[in-house]
Amino acid sequence: MSNAEALIQLQGAMALSNAIELELVARNPRGMQIVRRSLLPGYCLRAAMMMHECQGTVLIGTGFPVAGTFETDGPVGAISLYRGLEAAGKHPIIVCGDPLASALKKDFRVHKLPLGELDRQARLETARQILEQYQPRLVISIERPGQAEDFGYYNMRGESITPFAASFDEIMQEAGCPTLAIGDGGNEIGMGNVRPALRDLNITPALTRCSELIVADVSNWGGHALVALHGWLIGKDLLANFDNVAVLEYLSKLGSVDGVTRENTLTEDSLAAEEGVAMIATLRRLTGFVAG
Numbered sequence: 001m002s003n004a005e006a007l008i009q010l011q012g013a014m015a016l017s018n019a020i021e022l023e024l025v026a027r028n029p030r031g032m033q034i035v036r037r038s039l040l041p042g043y044c045l046r047a048a049m050m051m052h053e054c055q056g057t058v059l060i061g062t063g064f065p066v067a068g069t070f071e072t073d074g075p076v077g078a079i080s081l082y083r084g085l086e087a088a089g090k091h092p093i094i095v096c097g098d099p100l101a102s103a104l105k106k107d108f109r110v111h112k113l114p115l116g117e118l119d120r121q122a123r124l125e126t127a128r129q130i131l132e133q134y135q136p137r138l139v140i141s142i143e144r145p146g147q148a149e150d151f152g153y154y155n156m157r158g159e160s161i162t163p164f165a166a167s168f169d170e171i172m173q174e175a176g177c178p179t180l181a182i183g184d185g186g187n188e189i190g191m192g193n194v195r196p197a198l199r200d201l202n203i204t205p206a207l208t209r210c211s212e213l214i215v216a217d218v219s220n221w222g223g224h225a226l227v228a229l230h231g232w233l234i235g236k237d238l239l240a241n242f243d244n245v246a247v248l249e250y251l252s253k254l255g256s257v258d259g260v261t262r263e264n265t266l267t268e269d270s271l272a273a274e275e276g277v278a279m280i281a282t283l284r285r286l287t288g289f290v291a292g
Helices: 003-024 032-036 043-053 075-087 100-104 120-134 169-174 191-198 219-234 244-253 273-286
Strands: 057-061 091-097 110-113 138-142 179-183 212-215
Touching (some): 003 032, 003 219, 003 273, 032 191, 043 179, 043 219, 057 075, 057 120, 075 091, 075 219, 075 244, 091 100, 100 110, 138 169, 138 219, 179 191, 179 219, 191 212, 212 219
Parallel strands (some): 057 091, 057 138, 138 179
16 A cells, blocks of 8 residues: 555544544533543544454443442443454453442453442552453443542532442553543543543543543443444444344343433433434444445
């Protein structure tokens, strides 16, 4: 390939990434359009390339505690990432706390984190043990609560959820490999990358950083976007068999709730399941796997 051809190919990839990045924040319910402007364009492409280049184990942290259980936003995207990575020959493991860990362990490789650990040294030791055990080549966080300035965890309403939260932050911080994070509100792991952009949001911001941050109106959609772009890089439609409604039904039977309404419904951040279906169709169209 000539230099000119390589440049044209790169320009096309960047244009695709930019189109996806814009699509992910088109609704803008929680100010992610403003946050996106503080990120270096092409972040979705760079993240997908990290997934493509990874050979081996990928840790996927997810699970946001809501009303004594877990919300639908996060686990849906984690399952999408898990299946997509597995189809591409990687070895994904979901890392989360209960009740999500116990709910998923029959169908996925899962490592359960302890809840409500307040001792920072204990958190570090747990993270180091996990990293030593699995030797990951990539770590992904999707809709995981991130530590605030006081090392506690807070939901979108500013309520403390520290006693119910498992800490994935130290795994991100201690990992000797690339780290990706997906968030939609400002209180998730990875938002430390854009701290100045969070000042005007009504949120207790998270401080934990990552190699590449992906922002979206719904974090699940960011997970689908990375799967779509990873598939585009390897020429395989990794979202072809992903059934958004079926996954929501699966999680609902396990006790999930909507993170906004706190009800056991087939919704993601109060949006109907069909909105996620439409986003997946858009991503498959943008990546050229289905006609538009």
